[in-house]
Amino acid sequence: MSKSDIPEWDSVATVRLVLSVEQEFGIHLSTDQVADIRDVASLVQAIETSIKR
Amino acid sequence: MMSDNKQLYGPRGFDMARQLRAEGLISEAYSELRRVQCPSKLAFSALSNAAYLYERMLAKTPPDNNLFKRRCRLAWISSTTSEFILPVLRLLAWRDFILLDCYAPPFDSVDREIYDDQSGLYKFKPDIVILADNWRDSRIPAISSGVGESVVAGKLQQILQRWKLLEERIGCRVIQHSFDFPPNDAYGNLAGMLSGGRMGVLRAINASLPKIAIPNVTVLQIDEIVARVGAERWHDSVAWFSTRQHPGLKAIPDLLEADLALIRATLGLTKKVLVVDLDNTLWGGVVGESGVGGLRLGAPDPVGEAYSELQRYLLELKERGVLLAVCSKNNEVDARAPFENHNGMTLKLEDLVGFMVNWEPKSSNIRSLAEQLNLGIDSFVFLDDQGYEREEVRAELPGVAVPEPDSEHPTDLLKAIHDGRWFETLAFTDEDRRRHESYKANAERSVLQKNSGSLAEFLKTLGLRVDSAEFDESTLSRVAQLVGKTNQFNLTSRRHDLPRLLQIVGTERSWTQWYRVRDRFGDYGIVGVLIATVADNYAKSWEIDTWLISCRALGRGVEDVMFSSLLKAAKRCGITRLIGIYKPSEKNVQVADFYPRLGFSVVADQDNGTYYQLDLGDR
Numbered sequence: 187m188s189k190s191d192i193p194e195w196d197s198v199a200t201v202r203l204v205l206s207v208e209q210e211f212g213i214h215l216s217t218d219q220v221a222d223i224r225d226v227a228s229l230v231q232a233i234e235t236s237i238k239r
Numbered sequence: 240m241m242s243d244n245k246q247l248y249g250p251r252g253f254d255m256a257r258q259l260r261a262e263g264l265i266s267e268a269y270s271e272l273r274r275v276q277c278p279s280k281l282a283f284s285a286l287s288n289a290a291y292l293y294e295r296m297l298a299k300t301p302p303d304n305n306l307f308k309r310r311c312r313l314a315w316i317s318s319t320t321s322e323f324i325l326p327v328l329r330l331l332a333w334r335d336f337i338l339l340d341c342y343a344p345p346f347d348s349v350d351r352e353i354y355d356d357q358s359g360l361y362k363f364k365p366d367i368v369i370l371a372d373n374w375r376d377s378r379i380p381a382i383s384s385g386v387g388e389s390v391v392a393g394k395l396q397q398i399l400q401r402w403k404l405l406e407e408r409i410g411c412r413v414i415q416h417s418f419d420f421p422p423n424d425a426y427g428n429l430a431g432m433l434s435g436g437r438m439g440v441l442r443a444i445n446a447s448l449p450k451i452a453i454p455n456v457t458v459l460q461i462d463e464i465v466a467r468v469g470a471e472r473w474h475d476s477v478a479w480f481s482t483r484q485h486p487g488l489k490a491i492p493d494l495l496e497a498d499l500a501l502i503r504a505t506l507g508l509t510k511k512v513l514v515v516d517l518d519n520t521l522w523g524g525v526v527g528e529s530g531v532g533g534l535r536l537g538a539p540d541p542v543g544e545a546y547s548e549l550q551r552y553l554l555e556l557k558e559r560g561v562l563l564a565v566c567s568k569n570n571e572v573d574a575r576a577p578f579e580n581h582n583g584m585t586l587k588l589e590d591l592v593g594f595m596v597n598w599e600p601k602s603s604n605i606r607s608l609a610e611q612l613n614l615g616i617d618s619f620v621f622l623d624d625q626g627y628e629r630e631e632v633r634a635e636l637p638g639v640a641v642p643e644p645d646s647e648h649p650t651d652l653l654k655a656i657h658d659g660r661w662f663e664t665l666a667f668t669d670e671d672r673r674r675h676e677s678y679k680a681n682a683e684r685s686v687l688q689k690n691s692g693s694l695a696e697f698l699k700t701l702g703l704r705v706d707s708a709e710f711d712e713s714t715l716s717r718v719a720q721l722v723g724k725t726n727q728f729n730l731t732s733r734r735h736d737l738p739r740l741l742q743i744v745g746t747e748r749s750w751t752q753w754y755r756v757r758d759r760f761g762d763y764g765i766v767g768v769l770i771a772t773v774a775d776n777y778a779k780s781w782e783i784d785t786w787l788i789s790c791r792a793l794g795r796g797v798e799d800v801m802f803s804s805l806l807k808a809a810k811r812c813g814i815t816r817l818i819g820i821y822k823p824s825e826k827n828v829q830v831a832d833f834y835p836r837l838g839f840s841v842v843a844d845q846d847n848g849t850y851y852q853l854d855l856g857d858r
Contacts, residue, residue, distance in 0.1 A: 197481050197482045198320070198322045198323065198482050198484075200481065200482075201323075201477065201478055201481050201482050201484065201488070202284065202287060202323075204477065205282075205283060205284045205287075205488055206284045209282050209284050215477065216477070217476050217477050217480050217481070220477050220481050221480075221481065
């Protein structure tokens with residue numbers, strides 16, 4: 187599932203998503219990590235990287 | 240217990256509402272959404288989810304229209320995105336029974352929207368415009384060559400021009416955000432030291448905004464909000480670079496609470512009375528058990544000092560015009576003792592307009608206090624350290640604001656009451672200064688009334704004196720306040736704001752009058768307003784646009800004095816017919832038969848009210 191498959195998935199949706207994820211996992215994603223989120227896989231990867239840090 | 244409450248005010252509101260809606264319990268779902276209180280404690284994501292749910296519900300199954308106390312058209316003008324902000328603002332407004340219709344201009348078109356009289360903004364015709372400027376929009380360079388003063392003056396000129404355009408074209412209320420400061424300035428400390436440094440310039444602009452504000456403008460003190468939420472939450476680079484959202488998402492709830500308080504003030508929904516509990520709210524401990532000597536109150540005990548601080552805050556509220564009352568489950572003798580014998584008490588019995596000490600439910604005490612003071616239930620805020628009491632009042636009296644503290648500690652109680660911003664007003668008038676005295680005097684009057692045989696006799700002993708005159712600069716803000724918030728004795732409930740009132744005063748086709756009332760117990764200040772305008776179809780008749788009397792001056796015969804002055808003025812102006820309108824509202828039933836009582840006869844019963852007329856030829 188990627189941004190191009192879902193018309194409602196715009197940058198605002200990404201930021202809302204990031205906020206929920208940060209809240210849930212107690213992490214903080216940086217601007218470049220957020221910019222790289224294109225699909226669910228890249229979101230999961232950003233979360234994993236931040237948790238390991 | 241505490242964590243339960245957190246749940247109640249955390250995500251539960253959203254999950255519950257969603258579940259209720261799925262079960263088809265729409266009005267229950269709406270009530271649940273209203274419980275989203277003290278949002279600064281909620282994660283923005285929870286608040287925003289609730290807001291999106293509210294939007295979907297509004298679109299599909301809007302609530303009954305008369306659940307809303309006010310409707311308001313609001314334009315949010317900002318160079319940043321409004322997609323995160325407006326849904327949350329609308330949800331918070333629902334908590335306060337306001338239906339907000341919102342407008343935001345297309346991205347990056349602030350100046351065009353304000354200057355072009357054909358823009359979407361002017362087509363939308365907002366009641367309130369929020370100018371949410373920030374340091375980036377100010378376009379102030381890091382260092383201005385020459386003197387900073389000229390940069391400041393130029394910027395102020397530009398802002399003033401915007402305000403004037405908005406006033407001329409739509410006569411709306413403007414809420415101007417003052418400027419925040421960049422989170423990183425290459426000049427460091429010099430940014431504030433040099434006369435042309437950006438920080439110094441922005442500070443100077445902020446300091447001047449209230450001074451140059453025209454009557455329809457209120458300046459929201461953004462620096463105070465930034466300090467409160469912290470610069471780190473305010474400046475959120477992810478939100479800014481990814482979506483052009485400023486301030487940071489986590490700062491939005493606090494910012495919107497502050498904007499909403501000013502919106503409530505504009506719409507006349509400011510709260511008037513704060514009802515507080517005693518044990519573990521005004522002082523530490525239970526006076527009925529430990530006696531006055533065992534209470535924690537005042538120095539040197541740190542907890543005792545925290546309670547003193549809370550009392551100091553309440554006393555300041557009283558001085559700015561908020562009425563204070565006590566509601567406590569106690570024996571009256573015990574409850575009075577600290578006020579009389581504890582030297583740590585900042586509040587005195589005479590600072591209170593009500594002392595409801597008994598074992599009845601607190602909701603019924605608040606209800607009878609409202610009757611005594613002649614105020615609506617929704618003028619009340621209730622502060623209590625006990626979750627049970629707060630829930631009881633919320634369940635019985637949904638109109639009462641009941642702040643939810645983080646804990647029962649005095650510092651959190653104080654924070655809860657302050658963060659709600661319930662008592663924000665747009666001006667500080669003589670009436671605010673005198674409100675407490677005036678309500679106290681009212682209590683004495685009711686004693687006199689009880690002891691007088693008839694109403695006539697009572698009025699005679701009262702020694703009523705009434706002054707009146709046309710609206711002028713010195714009285715206009717008080718008149719606007721009354722027009723904005725008087726509910727009960729108000730025939731048309733037309734909520735003209737200050738700019739509109741200025742327009743009315745400016746025409747020859749209108750007659751305006753304020754009434755100031757005094758009696759042997761004191762000065763009520765300006766409590767009555769009459770506005771008559773020449774009717775469109777018949778130049779010799781006046782339509783009574785507004786006739787209102789503040790609730791604290793009711794039952795004194797003030798309306799008779801107003802009527803005779805209206806008749807005199809009408810004669811003087813050659814008016815032969817008066818047209819009265821009664822427009823029913825939720826609260827003005829008591830004046831439903833007011834015009835017939837004065838001898839007017841019904842001419843038309845329309846959707847927008849009942850029309851009456853009185854021919855003056857034969858009087």
